Amino acid sequence: MATKILSYEEIIEQARSTWTGKTGDERAESVKKILDTRLENYHQITGISKDEILIAFEKARNVNTVNFYQESKFPLLENVHVFDTIEDYRKAFPSGKYICPKCEKESTDPYECSQEKCDWKVYGLFGDLGKGIKVIFKDKFLEHPVPMRIFKPVELVAVAS
Numbered sequence: 804m805a806t807k808i809l810s811y812e813e814i815i816e817q818a819r820s821t822w823t824g825k826t827g828d829e830r831a832e833s834v835k836k837i838l839d840t841r842l843e844n845y846h847q848i849t850g851i852s853k854d855e856i857l858i859a860f861e862k863a864r865n866v867n868t869v870n871f872y873q874e875s876k877f878p879l880l881e882n883v884h885v886f887d888t889i890e891d892y893r894k895a896f897p898s899g900k901y902i903c904p905k906c907e908k909e910s911t912d913p914y915e916c917s918q919e920k921c922d923w924k925v926y927g928l929f930g931d932l933g934k935g936i937k938v939i940f941k942d943k944f945l946e947h948p949v950p951m952r953i954f955k956p957v958e959l960v961a962v963a964s
């Protein structure tokens with residue numbers, strides 16, 4: 804269930820109100836730090852305004868502010884591949900082939916290895932084993948304001964070797 808969309812100040816005050824005294828202040832400070840650093844970083848990477856990004860965060864929030872605005876849920880956008888649209892992504896990686904991080908063979912699916920004996924999933928517990936890439940589509944970012952992790956497209960492997 805979606806919760807009420809709060810403003811920047813309301814988010815910080817809600818975090819403060821979850822506990823009394825110093826602990827409340829510390830919670831407010833921690834939430835403020837996440838907001839300040841992520842809004843700036845996500846704005847820099849995507850070019851989308853901080854106001855729009857904050858509303859997108861709030862729309863995605865389904866728990867209280869203290870539990871939602873946590874470092875682990877908002878990775879800093881570093882080494883992400885940014886595309887305006889999925890069409891631009893397809894132009895950049897036209898082969899539709901990816902290297903599976905587990906068996907290191909080609910997969911025709913960016914999330915689940917298409918090799919019969921492998922079946923590795925990028926969204927599983929061990930993710931991409933540090934061998935995939937993170938992508939953002941600017942036109943979809945506000946609907947789902949986190950980078951997507953996928954297997955490495957073969958085009959990037961060819962460039963690296």
Ligand SMILES: [Zn+2]
Pocket residue numbers: 903904905906907908910916917918921922923
């Ligand atoms: Zn595989």
